[in-house]
Amino acid sequence: MYKLIELESGVCAADGFFADGVSAGLKPDGAKDMAFVYSESFCQIATTFTTNKMAAAPIKHCKAKGEFETNFILINSKNANAMTGEAGVADIDEILATLPDCVHNPLMSSTGVIGVRLPKEKIIKGAKLFDLTKRQPHAAAQAIMTTDSFSKEKAYRVELADGTHFHIGAMAKGAGMINPAMATMLCFITTDAQVSVQEMQEILNEKVEVTFNAASVDGDTSTNDTVMLLSNAKSGVYHKEAFGEALEKIMRFLAREMVRDGEGATKLVTYKVTGAKDDKEAEIVAKALSNSLLVKTALYGEDPNWGRIASTVGASGAEAAEELLTISFDDVCVYKRGALFFDAAMEAKAAAVMKKDSFTISCDLGIGEGSFEAYGCDLGYKYVEINADYRT
Numbered sequence: 001m002y003k004l005i006e007l008e009s010g011v012c013a014a015d016g017f018f019a020d021g022v023s024a025g026l027k028p029d030g031a032k033d034m035a036f037v038y039s040e041s042f043c044q045i046a047t048t049f050t051t052n053k054m055a056a057a058p059i060k061h062c063k064a065k066g067e068f069e070t071n072f073i074l075i076n077s078k079n080a081n082a083m084t085g086e087a088g089v090a091d092i093d094e095i096l097a098t099l100p101d102c103v104h105n106p107l108m109s110s111t112g113v114i115g116v117r118l119p120k121e122k123i124i125k126g127a128k129l130f131d132l133t134k135r136q137p138h139a140a141a142q143a144i145m146t147t148d149s150f151s152k153e154k155a156y157r158v159e160l161a162d163g164t165h166f167h168i169g170a171m172a173k174g175a176g177m178i179n180p181a182m183a184t185m186l187c188f189i190t191t192d193a194q195v196s197v198q199e200m201q202e203i204l205n206e207k208v209e210v211t212f213n214a215a216s217v218d219g220d221t222s223t224n225d226t227v228m229l230l231s232n233a234k235s236g237v238y239h240k241e242a243f244g245e246a247l248e249k250i251m252r253f254l255a256r257e258m259v260r261d262g263e264g265a266t267k268l269v270t271y272k273v274t275g276a277k278d279d280k281e282a283e284i285v286a287k288a289l290s291n292s293l294l295v296k297t298a299l300y301g302e303d304p305n306w307g308r309i310a311s312t313v314g315a316s317g318a319e320a321a322e323e324l325l326t327i328s329f330d331d332v333c334v335y336k337r338g339a340l341f342f343d344a345a346m347e348a349k350a351a352a353v354m355k356k357d358s359f360t361i362s363c364d365l366g367i368g369e370g371s372f373e374a375y376g377c378d379l380g381y382k383y384v385e386i387n388a389d390y391r392t
Contacts, residue, residue, distance in 0.1 A: 001241075007155040010138065011189075014168065017135075017190045018132055019140035020140055021035040026077060026112075032143035036075070038073075039072075040071070043071055043230040044230070045107075046201040058108045072105075073109060074096065076123055082114040084116070091117060107228070109228070137153060146173065147263055152172045170251075172185065188230075190231075192235040203243065203244050208251070214286070215374070215375045260358075266300065267299050268358040272363070274364045274371045285312075285320070288313070295312055306327050323338040325337065329350045
């Protein structure tokens with residue numbers, strides 16, 4: 001019916017989109033620190049933002065526009081422009097007013113330190129370095145990083161049975177302060193699919209819940225969490241099921257990469273909860289596991305302490321009972337419906353699983369048909385080191 005072909009062109013995969021990253025002197029040593037995403041034609045836009053009540057100025061600026069079209073996003077790192085009041089919003093207007101005439105209704109997105117006004121002069125000078133004819137998606141993805149250790153991109157060409165096609169591509173940043181609830185993470189997705197803004201928003205909202213909202217590094221929700229999905233409709237092609245699948249694959253990949261890149265993280269863990277009373281209860285349990293500090297530190301120590309898993313399930317507030325619960329580390333079942341068979345041989349098998357870079361902890365609650373997957377990482381000394389001197 002359709003097929004997804006992976007591309008290496010990131011946020012520039014869709015026809016008519018351009019992106020690049022430059023150095024404006026916000027980061028030391030000439031590192032790229034500003035990026036743009038530009039479409040040669042106007043775009044419909046769907047968004048999801050943080051639920052943090054201290055939302056940053058770029059989010060306030062975007063929300064104040066209501067429903068609108070745009071063709072340009074300016075992104076800066078090192079400064080979140082959060083907790084800067086009305087002056088922070090005014091700074092955005094002043095910066096965007098200096099952009100070229102081909103830019104229509106531009107947006108700004110920021111990430112970095114909270115509580116500091118934007119260095120306007122540097123950003124305005126940096127924006128003058130933008131060449132809107134460039135397709136350098138990897139440079140753009142690098143420029144938006146903060147504590148990230150690697151850039152995050154994904155793109156697909158979606159080929160339909162009748163030979164027509166469209167594209168979806170994305171870039172994201174995030175490694176710490178990750179517990180998206182909109183939805184510090186930013187994600188920019190571009191497509192040339194001819195999709196209505198209403199349907200685009202509906203699908204984005206649905207996919208956010210099972211991807212970015214299922215990811216946790218440290219349980220903290222940023223002031224700047226943002227997902228923007230732009231469509232310039234240049235392909236003239238659309239297929240709802242294919243679009244939804246490609247979008248979910250992209251967002252799930254990026255969400256897992258953020259967790260994999262969690263500040264100081266050494267493990268990417270999938271928490272697969274099944275047998276819950278309903279999907280919502282399964283989500284409650286999975287997120288409780290992905291956020292638990294005791295579970296995270298056990299992961300870091302590679303300790304198959306299944307008791308911490310059981311305790312977190314029981315404390316989550318979801319319906320659960322020890323005589324119904326089953327816990328597995330990958331395919332190693334460590335507890336099954338009240339049976340205690342965690343002997344030395346079993347512990348050795350479970351410990352071997354926990355030495356992997358990536359594995360799954362499964363919890364079958366044995367109650368109903370509800371299921372949910374969440375993604376988390378371990379927590380070690382490096383996380384404390386990074387965040388203890390973040391501003392320096």
